[in-house]
Amino acid sequence: MSDNQQYIYEVFEQQKHDLLVHLLKQNSAWKQVLVFRRTREGVHELASELNKGSILTESLHGKQKQEIRDRSIANFKAEKCRVLVVTDALARAIDWTGTAVVINYEFPELEEDYITRASAVSTMFTFVTPQNGSDLE
Numbered sequence: 001m002s003d004n005q006q007y008i009y010e011v012f013e014q015q016k017h018d019l020l021v022h023l024l025k026q027n028s029a030w031k032q033v034l035v036f037r038r039t040r041e042g043v044h045e046l047a048s049e050l051n052k053g054s055i056l057t058e059s060l061h062g063k064q065k066q067e068i069r070d071r072s073i074a075n076f077k078a079e080k081c082r083v084l085v086v087t088d089a090l091a092r093a094i095d096w097t098g099t100a101v102v103i104n105y106e107f108p109e110l111e112e113d114y115i116t117r118a119s120a121v122s123t124m125f126t127f128v129t130p131q132n133g134s135d136l137e
Contacts, residue, residue, distance in 0.1 A: 035085045047085045056081040
């Protein structure tokens with residue numbers, strides 16, 4: 001884990017979007033960024049907001065048709081979009097090897113998800129709110 005960098009930001013819920021946009025704009029060299037959300041509604045909401053802000057984004061969750069999921073993954077791998085917003089549940093079923101940057105928009109519910117992500121990428125950011133800060137313990 002020596003090459004991995006992990007950053008934890010304690011923010012209020014309403015600050016998460018601005019922080020994410022700031023990180024993406026300040027790090028334009030990031031070609032592929034995976035963002036994990038807990039719910040499909042959260043995935044859609046965030047992907048829509050990022051696209052409105054001219055950040056090319058795809059969404060991915062288990063309720064989508066397989067052809068839509070395949071297209072989203074293909075676009076991400078081909079760098080036709082910069083950000084892929086994925087539900088925590090679906091993240092366990094896709095191969096995201098080679099992605100350098102992961103952002104946990106919420107702290108993962110399962111500790112094993114956090115550990116897996118931290119060991120698989122070079123840089124990981126996690127947004128923690130005061131309400132779920134105790135999850136770090």
